[in-house]
Amino acid sequence: MEEIRFSCTRCGNCCTDNSTLVNLTYFDIIKIKNGLNLKVDEILEIVGFYIFDRKISQKDREQLVFTPIESERGLAYIGLRKNQSGECIFYSSKKKKCLIYNLRPILCQTFPLSFRILNESKDKFDQLLEIYYTRKGLDYCPGIDSNSPIIDYDYWKKLGKKTLEYLKRNTIIIEKWNKQVKAAKIIPSAKSFINIILKANEI
Ligand code: SF4
Numbered sequence: 367m368e369e370i371r372f373s374c375t376r377c378g379n380c381c382t383d384n385s386t387l388v389n390l391t392y393f394d395i396i397k398i399k400n401g402l403n404l405k406v407d408e409i410l411e412i413v414g415f416y417i418f419d420r421k422i423s424q425k426d427r428e429q430l431v432f433t434p435i436e437s438e439r440g441l442a443y444i445g446l447r448k449n450q451s452g453e454c455i456f457y458s459s460k461k462k463k464c465l466i467y468n469l470r471p472i473l474c475q476t477f478p479l480s481f482r483i484l485n486e487s488k489d490k491f492d493q494l495l496e497i498y499y500t501r502k503g504l505d506y507c508p509g510i511d512s513n514s515p516i517i518d519y520d521y522w523k524k525l526g527k528k529t530l531e532y533l534k535r536n537t538i539i540i541e542k543w544n545k546q547v548k549a550a551k552i553i554p555s556a557k558s559f560i561n562i563i564l565k566a567n568e569i
């Protein structure tokens with residue numbers, strides 16, 4: 367396995383890069399909602415549906431880490447909104463830090479690394495979890511450097527397992543939603559999605 371070296375320099379690139387979208391799982395939305403005590407309309411001010419700018423084939427879909435969601439305007443990602451300069455709305459350029467650090471989405475916790483399971487065998491989960499650099503990480507994260515320390519594999523494997531579990535459960539929710547949209551059983555608006563996940567969280 368490739369040796370993974372990384373240490374965050376707190377440069378803020380991942381929070382300010384214009385082309386980086388912070389995808390959200392429904393857990394992330396609920397965590398931020400509860401942590402900041404937000405109402406539905408306030409959640410909509412920080413969460414948006416970002417429509418794909420190209421047609422997504424079935425093959426593309428299979429390679430995406432986050433399952434796309436059917437929306438009123440087409441297939442979309444759910445992500446944190448950005449300010450006019452393209453920075454995450456929770457990034458303070460003055461303080462040079464995340465304003466919701468303890469509530470930050472799973473994607474922010476794992477950047478610039480990602481995970482995949484090479485083989486589904488449950489018994490050997492630890493050996494089969496691969497940790498790798500994301501493309502964006504390789505593009506602009508100065509923490510990936512041959513002089514950076516080798517990562518703490520135990521910590522990252524634990525985080526990787528949690529992340530993949532969240533993504534799996536998120537996919538189930540999104541696929542259920544997409545089915546209902548296709549059957550014209552729900553209005554595919556962001557508000558309706560937020561209401562559904564909040565309801566699911568109460569059960
Ligand atoms: S781009 Fe890399 S080094 Fe910079 S803040 Fe993000 S994770 Fe840390």
Ligand code: SF4
Nearest residue numbers: 381454456457464474
């Ligand atoms: S939530 Fe925080 S860590 Fe994540 S992109 Fe926004 S400012 Fe950065």
